[in-house]
Amino acid sequence: MKEPILKVRDLAVEFATYGGHVKAVRGVSFDVFPGEILSIVGESGCGKSVTLQTLMGLIPCPPGRVTSGSAFLGDRDLLKMSRQEMESVRGKELGMIFQDPLTSLNPTMSVGAQISEVIIKHENLSHKAAFKKTVDLMKLVQIPEAEKRWGQFPHEFSGGMRQRIMIAIALACRPKILIADEPTTALDVTIQGQILELLKQLQSEINMSVILITHDLGVVASVSDRVAVMYAGQIVESGSVKEIFGSPAHPYTAGLKSAIPNPLKTHQTVLESIPGSPPDLFSPPTGCAFAVRCKSAMKVCLQSDPPPMSLDKTSLRADRFSKCWLHHQYAPLALKEKALHA
Amino acid sequence: MAVVTLYLVATATFILMHAVPGNPLQQEKAMSAVIRQNLEEKYGLNKPLLQQYTTYMSNMFLKADFGISFKQVNRPVNKIIAEHFMPSATLGVMALFGALVFGVILGVFAALNRNGIPDMFAMVLAVLGVSIPSFCLAYFLQHIFALQLGILPVGGWGGFAETLLPAMSLGMIVMASMARLMRSSMLEVVQQDYMKTAKAKGLSRLQIILKHQIRNAVLPVMIYFGPLFATITTGSFVIESIFGIPGLGQFFVNAVNELDYTVIMGLTVFYSGFTILIILVNDLLLAVVDPRIRLA
Ligand SMILES: Nc1ncnc2c1ncn2[C@@H]1O[C@H](COP(=O)(O)OP(=O)(O)OP(=O)(O)O)[C@@H](O)[C@H]1O
Ligand SMILES: [Mg+2]
Numbered sequence: 248m249k250e251p252i253l254k255v256r257d258l259a260v261e262f263a264t265y266g267g268h269v270k271a272v273r274g275v276s277f278d279v280f281p282g283e284i285l286s287i288v289g290e291s292g293c294g295k296s297v298t299l300q301t302l303m304g305l306i307p308c309p310p311g312r313v314t315s316g317s318a319f320l321g322d323r324d325l326l327k328m329s330r331q332e333m334e335s336v337r338g339k340e341l342g343m344i345f346q347d348p349l350t351s352l353n354p355t356m357s358v359g360a361q362i363s364e365v366i367i368k369h370e371n372l373s374h375k376a377a378f379k380k381t382v383d384l385m386k387l388v389q390i391p392e393a394e395k396r397w398g399q400f401p402h403e404f405s406g407g408m409r410q411r412i413m414i415a416i417a418l419a420c421r422p423k424i425l426i427a428d429e430p431t432t433a434l435d436v437t438i439q440g441q442i443l444e445l446l447k448q449l450q451s452e453i454n455m456s457v458i459l460i461t462h463d464l465g466v467v468a469s470v471s472d473r474v475a476v477m478y479a480g481q482i483v484e485s486g487s488v489k490e491i492f493g494s495p496a497h498p499y500t501a502g503l504k505s506a507i508p509n510p511l512k513t514h515q516t517v518l519e520s521i522p523g524s525p526p527d528l529f530s531p532p533t534g535c536a537f538a539v540r541c542k543s544a545m546k547v548c549l550q551s552d553p554p555p556m557s558l559d560k561t562s563l564r565a566d567r568f569s570k571c572w573l574h575h576q577y578a579p580l581a582l583k584e585k586a587l588h589a
Numbered sequence: 590m591a592v593v594t595l596y597l598v599a600t601a602t603f604i605l606m607h608a609v610p611g612n613p614l615q616q617e618k619a620m621s622a623v624i625r626q627n628l629e630e631k632y633g634l635n636k637p638l639l640q641q642y643t644t645y646m647s648n649m650f651l652k653a654d655f656g657i658s659f660k661q662v663n664r665p666v667n668k669i670i671a672e673h674f675m676p677s678a679t680l681g682v683m684a685l686f687g688a689l690v691f692g693v694i695l696g697v698f699a700a701l702n703r704n705g706i707p708d709m710f711a712m713v714l715a716v717l718g719v720s721i722p723s724f725c726l727a728y729f730l731q732h733i734f735a736l737q738l739g740i741l742p743v744g745g746w747g748g749f750a751e752t753l754l755p756a757m758s759l760g761m762i763v764m765a766s767m768a769r770l771m772r773s774s775m776l777e778v779v780q781q782d783y784m785k786t787a788k789a790k791g792l793s794r795l796q797i798i799l800k801h802q803i804r805n806a807v808l809p810v811m812i813y814f815g816p817l818f819a820t821i822t823t824g825s826f827v828i829e830s831i832f833g834i835p836g837l838g839q840f841f842v843n844a845v846n847e848l849d850y851t852v853i854m855g856l857t858v859f860y861s862g863f864t865i866l867i868i869l870v871n872d873l874l875l876a877v878v879d880p881r882i883r884l885a
Contacts, residue, residue, distance in 0.1 A: 305785055330794075338791030350782040353801055354881060355808070364800075365790045400880040416790065 251278035252423055252456060253302075258316035258326075260294075260301050263309055267529040271297045273480035275316075276555075278566060279424060284450060284457040286467040286488075288503070289477030292525060295460045298477075299426050301326075303343055304333045320423070339369045342417030346429040348409035352401040358412045359385075359397030365419040384415040388445060407438035414445065421453050428460045443470055464507050468492055473566060476500050479525050479536035484569045486558070496558050496569035498541045498586050535572065543586035545579075547572050591865045592650075598861040599649065599854065603642055606853055613659040613848045632659060645854065655855030660847050666855035669840055676746055677829065677836035681821050683752055684760030689814065692764040696771020696810075697803060703776065711768060718765025727758035727831045744832040755832045759825055763817050767810055774806040781805070808879050815871030818864055 260272040272294045279285055287295050300306050302318050302325055318325040320340065328336065337343075345351040353361055362384055363377040372380065378397070385393035388411040401409055410430060417425055427446065431439035447470050450457050461467060467474055467488065474491040476484045476499065484497035495501040502521040523540035526532055535541070538548040555568040556575065573583040614620065614628055629635040633644060648654045655666035699711035721729075734754060735743040745751050778784065779802065787801045826838035837856060844852035876882045 300785075303789055305788055334791045334793055336791070337789055343786075343789040345782060345786065347782060351786045353783040353787070353805065355805055355879060356800070357880075364792070368791055368796075402881050413786070416786070 249280050251280050252321065253279040254317075254319040255298075255302070256317050256319075258298065258301065258318065259314045260297055260306065260311060261314055262311050269528050270531055271480055271528060272301070273531065275477075275480070275482050277475050277482060277485065279456050279458060281423075281456060282451075282454050283472040284447070284459055284470055286459045286461060286471035286474045287477055288461060288464065288467055288474060290462070290525065292528075293477045294480040295477055296428055299343075299428060299458060299460065303337060303341055303426065304328075305343075335369070338365045338417075338422075339420045340423050341426060342420070342422035342424070343426040343428070344410070344413045344417045344430050347433045348406060348413050349401065349433075351413055352409060354401055357398045357400055358404065359399075362412065362415050362419055365416055369420045380419075381415075384419055385412075387418075387449070388412070388415045390415075406434050407442060410434060410438075410442050411445070414442075414449070418449060418453065418455075422455060424456045424458060425450070426458045426460075429462070430459070431466065432462070439466075446470070464492075464503060476503070479531065480528060481536065481570065482555075483537065483571070486567045490558075490567060495587060496574065497537075497571045498543055498573070499537050500569075501587055535570070541586075543573065543582050545572060545582070547575075591862075591869065594865060595858060595862055596646075596650070599646065599858045600642075602854055602857045603645070606848070606850055607638060609848065611848055613850055632657075645851075649854075649858065655858070656851035658844075658849055658852050660844075660849045660852075666851050669852065670837065670855065670859055673835055673837045673840065676834050677825055677838065680752060680755055680759060680825060680829070680834065680836065681818070683756040684821055684825075685763065685814075685818060687756055688760035688764035688767055688817075692767025693771050693807060693810065695764070695768040697775060697798075697806075699768065699772045700775030700779075700806075701798070708772075712772070715765040715768045715772075718761045718768075721761070723758050723762060724827050724831060726761055727755070727828055730754045730758055731831075744834070746832075746834045751832075751834075755828050755834060758831075759821055759828050763821060766813070766817070770810045770813060771806060774809045775802060778802050778806045808875070811871065811875050811878065815868035818867045818871075 255278070256276045258272055258275045259270070262269040262271055275294075275298055277285070287298070289295055297306065297311075301311075301313060304325070306313075313326055316326065320336065323332075325333070325336065352358065359378070359381050363374070363381040366372055366377045366380050367374070370377075370380075382393045382397060385396065390396060390408060390411055396404075401412070404412065413430075425446075430446070431442050434442060443466060446457065446459075449455075459466075459471060471488050473487050474485065475482045476491065476497065478499050484491065484495070484500045486496070490496075491500060492504065495504055499521070506520055521540060526536050526539070532538065532549075534547075534549040534551055535544075535553055538544045541548065553570050553572045553575075555570050557565070557568050558574065559567040572578055573586055612634065613632075614625060614634070620628075626635070633641055636644075645656065648656065653667075655670070658664045658666055658669065661669075695711045695715070699708040699715075702708045731743050731754060734741040741754055742751050784797065784801060787797045792800075825836065826841055828834075829836040829838035830842065837860075840852060841856050843849070844856065
């Protein structure tokens with residue numbers, strides 16, 4: 248087994264608001280291995296963005312606060328770094344792209360300048376060398392006529408082209424990990440495919456790891472190696488793509504999977520959905536956060552929060568688990584069958 | 590566009606001016622009928638109003654000739670403007686430029702220390718600046734700097750020292766509004782996604798503030814810069830008389846009191862033209878700093 252390059256353990260983040268403390272992330276642990284694409288899925292508000300922005304040090308504090316946890320990039324804890332150390336990691340070892348490429352680019356700076364800014368910051372190049380490198384990067388992300396478009400501004404580019412610029416910025420210094428927070432949500436479908444294709448191709452060229460946040464299970468299935476499913480600030484199931492789609496081990500994952508419209512079932516008229524809504528993050532329930540929406544909830548589910556239960560029979564892998572009481576030896580087998588093989 | 594605006598301003602002034610009762614030849618001293626007739630003939634006041642209007646307009650727009658003052662014997666309005674415009678312009682430019690520089694600095698300073706003591710201090714200053722009329726401020730500044738401390742002259746015109754107090758009195762309102770605008774604009778830019786991108790690049794706090802935050806925050810402030818120029822010029826009439834500055838302001842005030850038609854018209858049109866020019870220049874500048882604005 249390869250050594251992970253990023254080890255996140257027991258990360259918890261909360262926000263102070265007038266309504267109380269929002270516990271946005273509640274004890275998240277995961278590993279990122281070299282050269283893989285890890286997808287993080289889950290419904291809106293479950294804490295995906297907050298988790299990854301915390302790693303980048305982008306959470307505004309206050310109101311945000313990291314209440315526990317560690318995130319080791321190699322042998323350094325991202326959460327304990329000084330501001331200068333963090334600045335040397337951001338853009339160099341960790342790159343990030345965001346959902347909306349229009350608002351994420353500075354409207355009054357030429358795209359070329361926005362790309363070369365990172366290079367100049369981290370690589371001590373002359374402006375001329377940085378210009379050349381920027382043009383190369385623009386070519387790498389397949390922007391036609393790169394030299395000519397260097398001096399143009401974000402509003403002169405289409406949505407897909409802007410996201411390519413963002414990718415060029417994030418990849419300028421060949422980071423170890425690229426964090427992509429819903430990189431295709433704001434783009435139209437045909438462009439989505441192209442951007443994902445580009446990301447996947449660059450990922451193998453540069454041999455970096457990608458953490459991909461998305462709502463779109465179709466995207467997850469087509470590009471990722473491993474998947475973490477988040478619910479109400481926790482990772483409720485994790486495993487390889489094959490495991491997550493082939494044998495989901497958490498009722499929430501099973502629900503997400505059946506919510507994908509199936510084009511083969513022509514008689515299907517109503518889209519399936521998971522009834523109910525996520526719990527209040529001001530005061531999360533003592534039991535399983537999903538219990539109130541779960542069709543197979545047992546007595547224990549309402550009383551105590553399930554620990555992550557390993558599903559790997561060899562116990563060599565820490566990343567194949569489900570946080571669900573159904574996997575406990577005392578859970579009725581019939582219920583488990585019904586919940587997970589629906 | 591600019592010419593049409595100017596034409597409308599001139600026409601409106603002409604109509605309003607003639608709607609005011611009285612005429613320039615009215616004086617305390619009784620005037621003999623013959624003299625009166627001669628004078629009316631000289632200035633064309635005996636002609637029908639419409640003809641006066643067309644003669645005046647054509648002289649002004651075609652020959653750039655504003656005519657001769659009614660009250661200051663044989664003095665052409667063009668000459669008045671030529672001789673007295675410089676002090677007014679110097680004062681206006683100093684006030685405006687100072688207001689821009691200090692307003693922006695104050696706003697940036699306040700926004701970066703949001704809700705801290707510096708912010709509170711800057712905003713109290715800004716509220717005072719907006720709410721104290723410029724002539725009150727003028728007397729106040731004269732009292733402190735000229736009478737109490739004795740470091741600046743009370744009034745007059747000549748060197749750099751004389752320009753400071755009037756420019757401060759004049760520019761304070763503009764500076765205060767710029768500071769408030771800049772502050773809120775800075776705080777708005779902080780929320781923008783591209784600030785997150787800048788941070789994610791690993792740029793230092795100073796680099797982010799200078800290259801990304803201030804650069805974008807200053808744009809909305811610049812939009813107000815041109816129109817604020819009008820505020821400055823109207824204020825300057827009062828300030829010039831308080832500080833005894835030989836600018837155009839005194840002529841305007843006297844001309845209105847004495848219904849000196851040609852001077853009123855000349856100065857109004859000249860000032861409107863100048864303001865339009867400033868706004869135009871401002872727009873051009875804006876197009877340079879904001880790439881999203883296309884020059885039509
Ligand atoms: N600055 C903030 N102040 C207060 N609460 C916040 C702040 N940022 C995030 N939150 C809260 O943290 C929770 C998680 O938000 P997050 O943005 O991580 O969700 P997400 O999973 O990325 O959702 P989406 O799919 O919609 O992007 C939400 O309940 C949100 O209200
Ligand atoms: Mg998000």
